Amino acid sequence: MSHSRATTSPINQVFLDRWSPRSFLEKEISDEVLFSLFETSRQIPSTFNPQPWEFILARTQEDREKFYSFIVEGNLAWCQKAPVLALIISEMNNEKDFNKSHSSDTGEAWVYLLLEATKKGLITYPMTGFDFESARRSLNIPEKYTIHALVAIGYQSKKEEFPEINQQRENSIPRHETKELSFKGGFGQHIK
Ligand SMILES: Cc1cc2nc3c(=O)[nH]c(=O)nc-3n(C[C@H](O)[C@H](O)[C@H](O)COP(=O)(O)O)c2cc1C
Structure with a gap:
């Protein structure tokens, strides 16, 4: 199944x-x-180097069902076929203080995973459409951890085997222009 996303400069194919x-x-x-x-x-x-991220995995039907209990209906409609659900969390404090970088470090950690999955012929779908507090309770996640997102991981089936409404959504969405994402010298001064 294909999708289309144009680039303005050549980049490694895995990103596309x-x-x-x-x-x-x-x-x-x-x-x-x-x-x-x-x-x-x-x-x-x-x-x-505190490596603050952790992944809570659901791979058995019993564990997946625990996850289904906190995922919103719109996402449940398709993610129940995914063999693996991974909840991404991170510890907010390092040894002494609040770790200002725990979120950005964790973002890097799961994006690497998404790219490696692509390279290996798998598909991934990140979600925040779930009840975070219910996830915390169901999975006994301590307060010192932040919950970031959930990723469904698996293999792709045929679009045609999918409900009509979701078939129409099976396309990657467009992106901002590169120049809109970068500032030169100070906030608000976009690169021309
Ligand atoms: C952290 C994160 C959470 C998302 N949560 C949801 C979600 O709950 N439900 C959903 O349908 N899409 C969700 N999305 C998907 C995005 O809305 C968007 O469709 C996706 O990033 C499209 O880009 P892509 O196909 O290039 O990956 C989420 C994406 C990210 C990165």
């Missing part, structure tokens, strides 16, 4: 190949493949 399809196939992911994705998250830099 990665997108978020909802059409998951009911097919398990082997330990070897799955843990190789998390290996990439081990490789990322973090400010003073």
Whole structure:
């Protein structure tokens, strides 16, 4: 299944190949493949190296159902076919203080995983459409951890096997222009 996203400069193909399809196939992911994705998250830099991110995985039907209890209906409609759901959390404090970088470090950690998944022929779909507090309670997540997002991981099925409403959404969405994303010298001065 294809999607289209133009670039203004040549970039590594994996960034273009990665997108978020909802059409998951009911097919398990082997330990070897799955843990190789998390290996990439081990490789990322973090400010003073606390590596604050953690992933809570649901891979059995029992664990997935626990996750379904806090996912919003719109997402549940498609993510129930995904063999793996991973909740991304991070510890907010380092040894002494609040760690200002825990969120950005964690963002890097799960994006590496998404890209490696793409390289290995898997699909991923990040979500924040779930009840964070209910997730915290169901999974016993301590208050010192922030919940960031949930990612569904699996293999892609055929778009045609998908409900009509979701078929229409099976396309990557357009992006801002590169120049709109960068400032020169100070806030508000866009690069021309
Ligand atoms: C952190 C995060 C949370 C998202 N949460 C949801 C969600 O709950 N439900 C949903 O349908 N899409 C969700 N999306 C998908 C985006 O709205 C958007 O469709 C997606 O990023 C499209 O880009 P892509 O196909 O290039 O990945 C989320 C994306 C991100 C990055």
